Amino acid sequence: xxxxxxxxxxxxxxxxxxxxxxxxxxxxxxxxxxxxxxxxxxxxxxxxxxxxxxxxxxxxxxxxxxxxxxxxxxxxxxxxxxxxxxxxxxxxxxxxxxxxxxxxxxxxxxxxxxxxxxxxxxxxxxxxxxxxxxxxxxxxxxxxxxxxxxxxxxxxxxxxxxxxxxxxxxxxxxxxxxxxxxxxxxxxxxxxxxxxxxxxxxxxxxxxxxxxxxxxxxxxxxxxxxxxxxxxxxxxxxxxxxxxxxxxxxxxxxxxxxxxxxxxxxxxxxxxxxxxxxxxxxxxxxxxxxxxxxxxxxxxxxxxxxxxxxxxxxxxxxxxxxxxxxxxxxxxxxxxxxxxxxxxxxxxxxxxxxxxxxxxxxxxxxxxxxxxxxxxxxxxx
Numbered sequence: 001x002x003x004x005x006x007x008x009x010x011x012x013x014x015x016x017x018x019x020x021x022x023x024x025x026x027x028x029x030x031x032x033x034x035x036x037x038x039x040x041x042x043x044x045x046x047x048x049x050x051x052x053x054x055x056x057x058x059x060x061x062x063x064x065x066x067x068x069x070x071x072x073x074x075x076x077x078x079x080x081x082x083x084x085x086x087x088x089x090x091x092x093x094x095x096x097x098x099x100x101x102x103x104x105x106x107x108x109x110x111x112x113x114x115x116x117x118x119x120x121x122x123x124x125x126x127x128x129x130x131x132x133x134x135x136x137x138x139x140x141x142x143x144x145x146x147x148x149x150x151x152x153x154x155x156x157x158x159x160x161x162x163x164x165x166x167x168x169x170x171x172x173x174x175x176x177x178x179x180x181x182x183x184x185x186x187x188x189x190x191x192x193x194x195x196x197x198x199x200x201x202x203x204x205x206x207x208x209x210x211x212x213x214x215x216x217x218x219x220x221x222x223x224x225x226x227x228x229x230x231x232x233x234x235x236x237x238x239x240x241x242x243x244x245x246x247x248x249x250x251x252x253x254x255x256x257x258x259x260x261x262x263x264x265x266x267x268x269x270x271x272x273x274x275x276x277x278x279x280x281x282x283x284x285x286x287x288x289x290x291x292x293x294x295x296x297x298x299x300x301x302x303x304x305x306x307x308x309x310x311x312x313x314x315x316x317x318x319x320x321x322x323x324x325x326x327x328x329x330x331x332x333x334x335x336x337x338x339x340x341x342x343x344x345x346x347x348x349x350x351x352x353x354x355x356x357x358x359x360x361x362x363x364x365x366x367x368x369x370x371x372x373x374x375x376x377x378x379x380x381x
Contacts, residue, residue: 013040013070014062017047023055023087029062032070041073048080056081061092071100142338146269149261164267172233173275180228180279181286187224188212188287192294205298209308212291217317219324221284222276223369226328229276230361234336237268238357241340242350250341260341269333276329277322284321316381324372328365335361 013036014029032040056077066074074090074097081088093101119127153160192212196205241264244250250260288309295305339357343349 013037015040015043023057025057025059027059027062031064032066032073034067034069037069037073041069044073044076053086055087055089058088058090059092060090060097063094063097066097066100071097074101138342139338142341143334145261146265146334149259149266153262153266159262161263161267165270168268168271169275171236172229172271173278176229176232176279177282179232180225180282183224183228184221184283184286185290187220187290188216189290189294191215192291196294196298200298206295206300206304206308209291209295209305210312213288213309213312214317216284216287217313217321219369221287222280222321222325222328223365225276225280225283225325226332226365227362229272229279229329230332230365231358233272234332234357234361235354237333237336238340238354239350241337242343242353245341245343246345246349265337268337269330272329272333273326274329276332277325280321280325320376320381324369327368331364331368332361335364
């Protein structure tokens with residue numbers, strides 16, 4: 001067969017094919033590079049599509065140059081011979097091209113991807129338990145780093161980034177007042193109305209004021225606030241730090257000898273720790289306003305309602321609620337930052353980190369609320 005040529009008649013790369021009783025013989029000449037190998041590739045694919053049964057002998061003595069596309073052509077011949085159990089010989093190949101070809105065919109056989117073995121129930125439980133243990137261990141390490149960063153900041157206050165702290169206070173506290181007040185109002189109104197209907201059968205619906213007030217001050221006010229902060233702020237922290245991680249910004253901070261725990265985590269945790277109790281106060285006030293509307297709609301006066309609220313709520317109840325909110329806020333900030341810094345690569349990793357931040361924070365809040373309830377019961381407070 002003839003040579004591969006361009007439309008203009010200029011010789012691009014020469015390939016001559018001949019047949020005899022012993023083998024299919026191919027002679028390659030010229031330059032097999034990115035610009036000249038395409039016509040030869042088309043001829044080779046067409047030739048090998050006929051499924052030859054004779055050995056293939058290639059004479060490359062006239063091959064002047066070959067880049068990746070040309071060497072890939074030679075490697076394709078070898079792969080074809082391996083798949084079809086044919087002898088493929090490449091003779092008179094220059095040392096440079098031969099070394100390139102060896103690198104192409106160093107691992108010619110790709111191993112099949114091993115399918116993951118199916119696990120039984122006990123193995124799945126064990127695997128899940130190990131994952132929980134590893135995650136708990138990482139959380140302990142993160143808590144230790146955060147504690148160390150706090151200690152460093154106490155002794156060297158200049159390390160603390162006050163500008164970021166006030167910005168996070170605005171995002172965490174001021175920007176959340178609207179949604180906090182709305183949900184607190186609706187929750188107080190719904191809880192008062194739901195409680196008033198059964199109590200009205202006994203003529204003691206006025207004690208709904210006592211029920212709602214004590215529940216909001218001790219339990220529901222800080223807990224509802226913490227849930228909203230976890231969904232709104234904790235997820236934002238995880239997404240922000242996760243994006244910074246996949247963009248290698250955290251590594252850049254380490255290269256500049258800046259501790260991410262001090263530079264990024266501490267201002268966010270401090271902001272949630274400070275803002276959550278203040279938001280809990282807004283939730284309590286809005287909830288009391290909502291329940292007050294229900295009491296007024298039942299025919300009681302505002303003075304009666306306020307007197308019941310004042311008599312039932314003590315400073316101890318308010319202090320307990322604010323302390324809970326303080327602990328909840330620190331937990332939410334720490335969990336959100338931890339999940340963000342734990343983000344895997346890719347945009348999907350940011351979504352997973354955000355979801356894990358919210359879920360972990362809510363679980364931690366429920367556990368903490370249970371611990372507080374048991375402690376207050378045994379302390380008789």
